[in-house]
Amino acid sequence: MEQTTPAGLAVAERAPAGTTDRRAGVLVLVGILLVALNLRPAITSVGALLGEVQTGLSMSGTVAGLLTTLPALCFGAFSALTPRLSRRFGAHRVLLAAMAALVVGLAVRPLAPSTPVFILVSVLGLAGIAAGNVTLPVLVRTHFPRRIGLVTGLYTMVLNLGTALASAVAVPAAHATGGWRGGLAVWAAVAVLGFVPWLGALRADPTRTAGAGATVATRIRPARTRLGWALAVYMGTQSLQAYVVFGWLARIFADAGWSAGAAGLLVSLVTAIGMPIALLLPGLASRGRDQRPYVVGLIACYVVGYVGLLVAPHAGAILWAVLIGIGGGAFPLALLMVGLRSRTPAGTSAMSGFVQSVGYLIAALGPFAVGFLHDATRGWTVPVVFLLVVLVPQLVGGLIAGRNRYIEDEAAR
CATH class of the missing domain: 1.20.1250.20 (MFS general substrate transporter like domains)
Structure with a gap:
């Protein structure tokens, strides 16, 4: 009840x-x-x-x-x-x-x-x-x-x-x-x-x-499952995108000709767009058993936003900020799938710990990589292309994790 x-x-x-x-x-x-x-x-x-x-x-x-x-x-x-x-x-x-x-x-x-x-x-x-x-x-x-x-x-x-x-x-x-x-x-x-x-x-x-929950939890090893690694990669790559966006996007807009204040407001727009997305997306995505369409849609927003930064970083800045903000909905989607891909609280605990541990270690590489690429090339084209490349494992991980499956079942096998 x-x-x-x-x-x-x-x-x-x-x-x-x-x-x-x-x-x-x-x-x-x-x-x-x-x-x-x-x-x-x-x-x-x-x-x-x-x-x-x-x-x-x-x-x-x-x-x-x-x-x-x-x-x-x-x-x-x-x-x-x-x-x-x-x-x-x-x-x-x-x-x-x-x-x-x-x-x-x-x-x-x-x-x-x-x-x-x-x-x-x-x-x-x-x-x-x-x-x-x-x-x-x-x-x-x-x-x-x-x-x-x-x-x-x-x-x-x-x-x-x-x-x-x-x-x-x-x-x-x-x-x-x-x-x-x-x-x-x-x-x-x-x-x-x-x-x-x-x-x-x-x-x-x-x-x-x-009790029984603790005993079951000791048998759940997400690191030995395809689902665990897929969701960890999805969590890590989307967090990498977020760390880079909040760490470097204002600089990208400023170098494209926006004032420092305007560039900061554009990054604030990314955050503002992310709030209603964070509220509404998990409820919508949880209504079905398959979250892969949402994975693809969010990736598409990122792709268009990043390509826009390469082609017209000044003229289309507001649109690119909005699309990147929508793409950031991958974060609440990842948290949602941590809960949906487990049958029990013990499974959720094992999955959450593994996914976030691996994910944030992946994310830590992002700001350093972008800074290094910018210093090496004296521009933003290669760093933005790097972000586009990172979307590939994010898409693959999301497509695997978005299917209706459970960590307990994979761990048992």
Whole structure:
């Protein structure tokens, strides 16, 4: 049986049924959304204030470059550990600990007296974000098994909202609080909001004790399946595209003749387009058993957008930004398929950890590769062609992962 919250979301019913379960379902949903809100500000706020941070800590350009790549490296490293922790302690406890790590990291980071301390506490916060990235699809699969598309769309949209807010507010917050330290500290207060609901949601955790689910999870090895690798490649290549777009697209537009302010607005348009896509696409794609048409459609938007950058980077900039923003819908689609391609929360946990671990390591290569190609060729033609080439494995991985199949079945074979 299932119950329905006032928002129309199905909540798995657990004995004893009644008002308590409904309240627990609403609490979990609120907790998921507040966690999603906090999964990117810790990263984008540093990017917006990187110059001030670099000056304040006497940070070298090389170390500053490492700092911009640190999120992807931490996501790749810590994502693989999260499923093991979830099997032992339960997904809710892991998420509570992850948010605690994020709060501590964000609170201590502005107080860092040196670059090593700043990086160390940044790693702590990023480890919490990595665990949150992996755990949210598991909680959606556990508590909203019949509304995976809707809830995935909601939390992905809120995640994008947090990204946009941090980019827009970081500099004004720094000015209002007297410098970059105050501008970074405000996000610790926001992170506390994501911590509080899980104190009350622990009782709603059906995975809090080791049992059959944990035993099954130990037999699921996505790395030994075609589906696991296909989805990991799809996740990694779409994340690579996103890292490059947000890291380099403004520079591409600026070199095409747009002012720095206008180029930044064009990149903001990419983010703005991505928000309704993130909300609507998972719900639409989850209605059918085959997500391959959506994979192809999003790839097509990327192709036209990138070819446009090669042919008319100035004249058609708004259209290319819109198409690239639509193509970025590959991110919520990848998160959706993590849930749809598994039968159980244990399968979702194994898949989420593997896919995001491998995926973010792939993504970390993108900004470096594009920067190297630009320096080597003194232009943007080869880097954009590189992005077009990366769409090939993204398409192949998406077509394999988009078919109606399950990780548990492939793992059993």
